[in-house]
Amino acid sequence: MGPRPSREAYRLPSAGWEDLTYPPIAPTIDKAKSSYLIRRTSILIVNATSNLPARRIPDLFLGVFLEEINHGVSGGLWAELVSNRGFEAGNATSNIHPWSIIGDNSSIYVSTDLTSCFERNKVALQMQVLCGDTKPCPSSGVGISNPGFWGMNIEKEKKYEIIFHAKALAISNLEISFTGAGDVKLASTSVTVGKTTNWTQFVNTLEAKETYHNASLQITTTTKGVYWLDQVSAMPVETHKGHGFRNELFQMVAELKPKFLRFPGGTFVEGIKLSNAVKWKDTVGPWEERPGHLNDIWKYWTDDGFGYFEGLQLAEDLDALPIWVFNAGISLKEQVNSSDLSPYVQDALDGIEFARGSSSSKWGSVRAAMGHPKPFDLRYVAIGNEDCERKNYPGMPAFVSEYAVRKKDAGMGSLLAAVAEAAFLIGLEKNSDIVEMVCYAPLFLNINDKRWIPDAIVFDSYQHYGTPSYWVQKFFTESSGAVFxxxxxxTDSPNSLIASAINLKGSKDNNNYIRIKVVNFGITPQNLKISINGLISSVKQLGSTKTVLTSSNLMDENSFLEPMKVVPRQSSLENAAAEMNVILPPYSVTSVDLLT
Structure with missing residues (x-):
C-alpha cells in the first residue's frame, strides 16, 4: 500500500465538510484554515451490466477461526466458571491450582489421591477437617475456594447450576457458595453428604442476591471429618440455547454471519509434544469423563469441556459449516513416521463418523447419546494445521485460514491494522475466483492472558468489546455468495486507494443493493466520483446508506473504557445516485450501500 507515514504523522486532520454526514470524529476545522488538506479526486466506474457473465463470490467466503488460545474458550466462550474442575491440571496429583485452601494447617489438611469414580480422571481431592470437635471451626467454615478464570461473574437474580461429586466418612454438611469481597455470600446452599464409600452426585441451582464480577466458589464445612470431592462445575443457567456458550460472546461471533467455523486450532491441535496434542475422543462423552489435557503451546490446562461435539454444535448454532482440524501425526517438535500413520488415519475416520454417521453407527451412537441423534453437517476437514498438499493436488483454490496485522502497527487492535486488513480483504474479494475462504485469527482474547495480540474480540469475566479488526469484518458479512x-x-493515488463492488440481497429486507467498499490508506481526504454503468433500475435515495470506519488517530483502539471509540458509523445517503461523489476520510474504510 505504499510507504507508511512516520508516527509523528499519525494524528489525522479532523472532519469539516458538509458531505461528511456521519458523526464528526473531532472538532470541526475552520475550512479557511484547512487549505493544507489536499482533496484529490478519483473516479470509480462500476459495471453493473446484466448481460455480463456473473461471477459469484464463493458461498463460504467469510468465516471464523476458533482456537483455544488466550483462554478464549476455557474461561471465555465456554461458560464454565470453575478452573480445573477435576483437580487434574498438569497430570500431577498434587496440582490443584488455582484452588486455594480456606483455613490454617491446624484446621484443615488438603491432598489429592487416585480414588475418583471416573476411570479417565482418577484424581480426587481429599479434605481432612481437623476442627469441629474439641476445637471449633471458624464460623465461616474451612474448605476450598476456586477463583475461576480471574474471577467469576455473578449477577443479581441470575441462576447458576452447581454440580459436584462427593463422599465422606461420616454424615455431615457442606456449604456451597459464591462469595464476593470480604467473603460476602452472593448465593449459597447446604447439602448433606452421607457416610458412604460410594460417590454421590449433587446438583444445585443457586440464585444470586447481589452482583460481583470477581467472585469465587467456596465449598466449606464446620464439621470434623474426611471428605472427598471431584468434578466440581458451576455454569450460568442462561447460556446460548442451553448449549454452554456465553451469550454475549456467542452473539458477537454470530453478528459476523460466518459461513464456516474452523476449529479447534491452530497449533493447539498439534501441541509442542504429540502427547499434548488434541485427541478428539478424549473430548466427547460426559464432561466428568473427559481427562482434559495440557495446552502446552499456550501454557495452560484445559478441561476440554468444550470438545469436538461442542465445536460441531457451535457451528450449527451459528448456521455455519464446521471445518474440523485434526492432528495428522505432527507436533511442533515431533513427527510420526509414515509407516505409523494408520492409527491417525483411523482416528480421523472415526471422527468423521462421529459427526456424520447414523445414530446406529459406533461413533454416531456416541453423538446421539450426547443429545444430537441427527448427524452434523460436516463437509470439510483440515488435515493438520496449515499443512499443504499442493504437490499432490495442484490448482486447489486457496483458503486464507489466518490473517491479521500484528506487532507494533497493531497494538491491542488499532485503526491502522483494521484499515490495512480491509484493503487485504478487498483484494481477496477481487480475487475470489481463486480465494474461496478467509478468516481472521485469533478470534478471542481474555484480557488476563495476552498470549497473542491483537484479536477480534476482547473480554474479561463480565465485559467485552470488538477491536477495529472485528468491526472491519462486518463490512464483508454480506460478501459470501454475492455477485462480484x-x-x-x-486515481493518482494507486498506493492508497482500493475498491470493490458487489450486488447483494439485503439480509434484513431482501432488497437488492450495490455495495461499494473503498479503503483510503492515505493521509489526505479523497473525493471519489462513483459512476455505475448498466443499471436496470434507478438508485433509490431512501434506503441507501454510507458507513465509515475511521478515527482521529491511526493508533486509536477500543477498550473497556471506550468500547465504541473506533466503530463503523452509518448515515443516510441523500445524494445517492448512479453518478455521485463521496468524500473518503484519511485512513478509513467506507461502504456505500445503494438500494436499487
Missing part, C-alpha cells in the same frame, strides 16, 4: 461487479479505479 467489475470495477475500474482511476
Amino acid at each position: 461487479l467489475p470495477t475500474t479505479l482511476k
Whole structure:
C-alpha cells in the first residue's frame, strides 16, 4: 500500500465538510484554515451490466477461526466458571491450582489421591477437617475456594447450576457458595453428604442476591471429618440455547454471519509434544469423563469441556459449516513416521463418523447419546494445521485460514491494522475466483492472558468489546455468495486507494443493493466520483446508506473504557445516485450501500 507515514504523522486532520454526514470524529476545522488538506479526486466506474457473465463470490467466503488460545474458550466462550474442575491440571496429583485452601494447617489438611469414580480422571481431592470437635471451626467454615478464570461473574437474580461429586466418612454438611469481597455470600446452599464409600452426585441451582464480577466458589464445612470431592462445575443457567456458550460472546461471533467455523486450532491441535496434542475422543462423552489435557503451546490446562461435539454444535448454532482440524501425526517438535500413520488415519475416520454417521453407527451412537441423534453437517476437514498438499493436488483454490496485522502497527487492535486488513480483504474479494475462504485469527482474547495480540474480540469475566479488526469484518458479512461487479479505479493515488463492488440481497429486507467498499490508506481526504454503468433500475435515495470506519488517530483502539471509540458509523445517503461523489476520510474504510 505504499510507504507508511512516520508516527509523528499519525494524528489525522479532523472532519469539516458538509458531505461528511456521519458523526464528526473531532472538532470541526475552520475550512479557511484547512487549505493544507489536499482533496484529490478519483473516479470509480462500476459495471453493473446484466448481460455480463456473473461471477459469484464463493458461498463460504467469510468465516471464523476458533482456537483455544488466550483462554478464549476455557474461561471465555465456554461458560464454565470453575478452573480445573477435576483437580487434574498438569497430570500431577498434587496440582490443584488455582484452588486455594480456606483455613490454617491446624484446621484443615488438603491432598489429592487416585480414588475418583471416573476411570479417565482418577484424581480426587481429599479434605481432612481437623476442627469441629474439641476445637471449633471458624464460623465461616474451612474448605476450598476456586477463583475461576480471574474471577467469576455473578449477577443479581441470575441462576447458576452447581454440580459436584462427593463422599465422606461420616454424615455431615457442606456449604456451597459464591462469595464476593470480604467473603460476602452472593448465593449459597447446604447439602448433606452421607457416610458412604460410594460417590454421590449433587446438583444445585443457586440464585444470586447481589452482583460481583470477581467472585469465587467456596465449598466449606464446620464439621470434623474426611471428605472427598471431584468434578466440581458451576455454569450460568442462561447460556446460548442451553448449549454452554456465553451469550454475549456467542452473539458477537454470530453478528459476523460466518459461513464456516474452523476449529479447534491452530497449533493447539498439534501441541509442542504429540502427547499434548488434541485427541478428539478424549473430548466427547460426559464432561466428568473427559481427562482434559495440557495446552502446552499456550501454557495452560484445559478441561476440554468444550470438545469436538461442542465445536460441531457451535457451528450449527451459528448456521455455519464446521471445518474440523485434526492432528495428522505432527507436533511442533515431533513427527510420526509414515509407516505409523494408520492409527491417525483411523482416528480421523472415526471422527468423521462421529459427526456424520447414523445414530446406529459406533461413533454416531456416541453423538446421539450426547443429545444430537441427527448427524452434523460436516463437509470439510483440515488435515493438520496449515499443512499443504499442493504437490499432490495442484490448482486447489486457496483458503486464507489466518490473517491479521500484528506487532507494533497493531497494538491491542488499532485503526491502522483494521484499515490495512480491509484493503487485504478487498483484494481477496477481487480475487475470489481463486480465494474461496478467509478468516481472521485469533478470534478471542481474555484480557488476563495476552498470549497473542491483537484479536477480534476482547473480554474479561463480565465485559467485552470488538477491536477495529472485528468491526472491519462486518463490512464483508454480506460478501459470501454475492455477485462480484467489475470495477475500474482511476486515481493518482494507486498506493492508497482500493475498491470493490458487489450486488447483494439485503439480509434484513431482501432488497437488492450495490455495495461499494473503498479503503483510503492515505493521509489526505479523497473525493471519489462513483459512476455505475448498466443499471436496470434507478438508485433509490431512501434506503441507501454510507458507513465509515475511521478515527482521529491511526493508533486509536477500543477498550473497556471506550468500547465504541473506533466503530463503523452509518448515515443516510441523500445524494445517492448512479453518478455521485463521496468524500473518503484519511485512513478509513467506507461502504456505500445503494438500494436499487
